[in-house]
Amino acid sequence: MRFRCLSVTVLFAVAFAAAQTPQTAKLPEVPYVPTENSVVDAMLKLAGVNNTDIVYDLGCGDGRIVVRAAKNHGARGVGVDIDPVRIQQARENAKRNNVESLVRFEEIDADIREATVVTLYLLPNVNVRLRPKLLRDLKPGTRIVSHSFDMGDWKPEKEEQVDGATIYLWTIPEKK
Numbered sequence: 001m002r003f004r005c006l007s008v009t010v011l012f013a014v015a016f017a018a019a020q021t022p023q024t025a026k027l028p029e030v031p032y033v034p035t036e037n038s039v040v041d042a043m044l045k046l047a048g049v050n051n052t053d054i055v056y057d058l059g060c061g062d063g064r065i066v067v068r069a070a071k072n073h074g075a076r077g078v079g080v081d082i083d084p085v086r087i088q089q090a091r092e093n094a095k096r097n098n099v100e101s102l103v104r105f106e107e108i109d110a111d112i113r114e115a116t117v118v119t120l121y122l123l124p125n126v127n128v129r130l131r132p133k134l135l136r137d138l139k140p141g142t143r144i145v146s147h148s149f150d151m152g153d154w155k156p157e158k159e160e161q162v163d164g165a166t167i168y169l170w171t172i173p174e175k176k
């Protein structure tokens with residue numbers, strides 16, 4: 001629990017420092033803090049991931065969420081990260097776990113329309129900013145799971161505590 005509070009505090013502290021720095025290049029808005037594997041497993045379970053799913057992790061770090069979705073559930077996956085070092089780590093992670101045929105990692109802004117599950121471990125303001133894109137681009141029925149942070153006034157349909165972390169689930173509604 002103490003580690004969990006520290007992780008979330010570090011996430012906010014580094015994000016605040018980055019926001020104070022004049023930015024000439026595209027920098028990560030959210031620092032790299034990996035999700036513990038027990039929490040990854042709970043996120044995939046909460047979303048009900050199976051071998052028909054395509055899991056997108058927006059800000060994928062070392063790729064652990066899509067790699068575990070592929071290895072343990074047979075899902076396909078795409079990880080997107082602004083940091084080329086993380087993309088390299090994620091590709092090595094996929095290779096080590098023999099799931100290269102199921103997953104890919106990209107540094108560019110991804111077209112997320114094919115996703116059936118989207119995972120997030122970002123920051124509250126980034127989640128809220130992403131929300132219109134998620135609602136616009138994702139198909140009805142697509143599940144979104146977020147580690148630690150909610151989506152403002154879009155209330156989650158489920159919320160769970162896992163090893164000191166909170167995880168949230170939403171489903172994209174039918175388009176009006």
Ligand SMILES: C[S@@+](CC[C@H](N)C(=O)[O-])C[C@H]1O[C@@H](n2cnc3c(N)ncnc32)[C@H](O)[C@@H]1O
Pocket residue numbers: 011027028029030031032033034035057058059060061062063064065080081082083086120121122147
């Ligand atoms: C808190 S980490 C989460 C990593 C991984 N999803 C996990 O749960 O283990 C956030 C990640 O988002 C990435 N990131 C930050 N800003 C980004 C942006 N604008 N576009 C894409 N990725 C970004 C960071 O490089 C970092 O790897």
